[in-house]
Amino acid sequence: MHELVVVGAGPAGITASIYAARKRMEFLVVTRDIGGRTMLSSGIENYTGYQYISGAELAKKFEEHMKEFDIQVKFDEVREVVPSEGGFRVIGSEGYLGKTVIIATGARPRMLNIPGEREFLNRGVTYCATCDAPLFSGRDVAVIGGGNSGLDATLQLTRIANRVYLIERGNRLMGDESMVEKVRDSGNVRIMTGTEVLEIMGNRFVSGIRVRRGGSTETLEAQGVFIEIGYVPNSEMVRGLVRLNELGEIVVDQRCRTSVGGIFAAGDVTSVPQKQIIVAAGEGAKAALGAYEYLQTGKW
Amino acid sequence: MAKSVIVYTTPTCPYCTMAKAFLKEHGVPFVEKNVAADRRAAEEMIEKSGQMGVPVIDVDGEIIVGFDREGLKRALKL
Numbered sequence: 001m002h003e004l005v006v007v008g009a010g011p012a013g014i015t016a017s018i019y020a021a022r023k024r025m026e027f028l029v030v031t032r033d034i035g036g037r038t039m040l041s042s043g044i045e046n047y048t049g050y051q052y053i054s055g056a057e058l059a060k061k062f063e064e065h066m067k068e069f070d071i072q073v074k075f076d077e078v079r080e081v082v083p084s085e086g087g088f089r090v091i092g093s094e095g096y097l098g099k100t101v102i103i104a105t106g107a108r109p110r111m112l113n114i115p116g117e118r119e120f121l122n123r124g125v126t127y128c129a130t131c132d133a134p135l136f137s138g139r140d141v142a143v144i145g146g147g148n149s150g151l152d153a154t155l156q157l158t159r160i161a162n163r164v165y166l167i168e169r170g171n172r173l174m175g176d177e178s179m180v181e182k183v184r185d186s187g188n189v190r191i192m193t194g195t196e197v198l199e200i201m202g203n204r205f206v207s208g209i210r211v212r213r214g215g216s217t218e219t220l221e222a223q224g225v226f227i228e229i230g231y232v233p234n235s236e237m238v239r240g241l242v243r244l245n246e247l248g249e250i251v252v253d254q255r256c257r258t259s260v261g262g263i264f265a266a267g268d269v270t271s272v273p274q275k276q277i278i279v280a281a282g283e284g285a286k287a288a289l290g291a292y293e294y295l296q297t298g299k300w
Numbered sequence: 301m302a303k304s305v306i307v308y309t310t311p312t313c314p315y316c317t318m319a320k321a322f323l324k325e326h327g328v329p330f331v332e333k334n335v336a337a338d339r340r341a342a343e344e345m346i347e348k349s350g351q352m353g354v355p356v357i358d359v360d361g362e363i364i365v366g367f368d369r370e371g372l373k374r375a376l377k378l
Contacts, residue, residue, distance in 0.1 A: 039314035056314045075369060122353035122365070131313035134336030135352050205352070 002028045004291050005090045005098030007078050010036020011277045012267025013104035014062045015284030021069035023292045029073045035059030036106050040130045042156050047278050078237050100291040103265040107231035116200030124206025125225045129153035136161050141224035146173035150228035158186040168193045233269045245271050256287035261300040264290050305330035308345040308356040315367040316355040
């Protein structure tokens with residue numbers, strides 16, 4: 001049995017594992033990939049120490065830092081965590097035993113759940129602008145969602161696409177003012193607030209979307225649809241075991257403790273409202289220190 | 301005989317970088333086609349895979365969409 005099993009290796013899981021390694025804990029990291037969603041951010045301007053760094057570069061630095069230590073990493077998809085004699089069994093394609101567990105599994109893109117969305121996935125519908133934007137050079141595209149992720153996708157696309165529709169259901173764009181200004185200045189973006197997407201249409205690939213604005217509907221021609229309407233926490237593996245809030249996030253206290261002794265959680269999967277790389281990293285550090293202290297004292 | 305491997309990528313896609321690193325790590329030679337710069341490569345990729353997501357990896361005609369570690373291992377018999 002390991003002293004600790006860290007599930008996930010985004011900024012929270014990686015930072016937790018660096019702290020655990022420095023405490024000379026005996027632990028295992030079980031994860032699908034290394035870097036998490038940090039990799040998908042095109043540019044980061046709010047991680048202290050970097051005025052600007054791309055998500056891919058920052059993720060690479062995280063990984064390099066992690067590799068400074070001799071950390072055991074197992075690539076696996078965790079489906080369930082169950083209590084077990086003296087700790088927990090973390091279940092993926094095999095079982096991993098830990099006296100303590102840190103859940104740092106992050107979040108995945110939220111779907112619109114409208115007709116056409118599933119059918120045209122990767123046939124024009126994408127949730128990763130950083131990955132797929134270059135395929136739409138010279139095309140017309142729509143970005144759904146006016147938060148920071150949507151604005152980031154829009155800014156990537158203004159340089160590549162012919163025309164960008166930025167569609168927000170609410171009455172104003174929600175992202176940082178500095179990004180909104182860049183979008184407004186970019187020239188080929190049509191900002192459509194108070195607009196709801198009803199359907200994604202096409203044949204083999206996406207050809208357009210149907211939207212409702214005010215009382216009327218209209219069809220916009222677009223070959224690409226970039227969906228950026230927020231995230232859903234990857235908390236399914238502990239559903240029924242630890243307390244989740246109404247959003248499905250794992251409820252944690254100020255020490256990253258969940259409702260079950262021995263299970264900690266950190267980063268975007270938790271109820272901490274600020275979904276930021278730097279916050280996730282800090283929470284990962286707290287969780288590892290918490291796990292260390294718990295193993296030392298046995299006090300929850 | 302070594303298998304013929306083509307990796308269709310965009311320069312900004314992290315999963316493409318991970319897929320290439322995986323192949324290098326396992327000593328698998330491959331040809332990279334940047335679909336952001338090369339329109340014909342993009343059409344070829346869409347034709348082969350029936351979709352537009354990257355990376356697409358062609359292992360002797362077997363098409364793997366996304367960075368699918370297990371799928372790659374199977375196709376390459378690693």
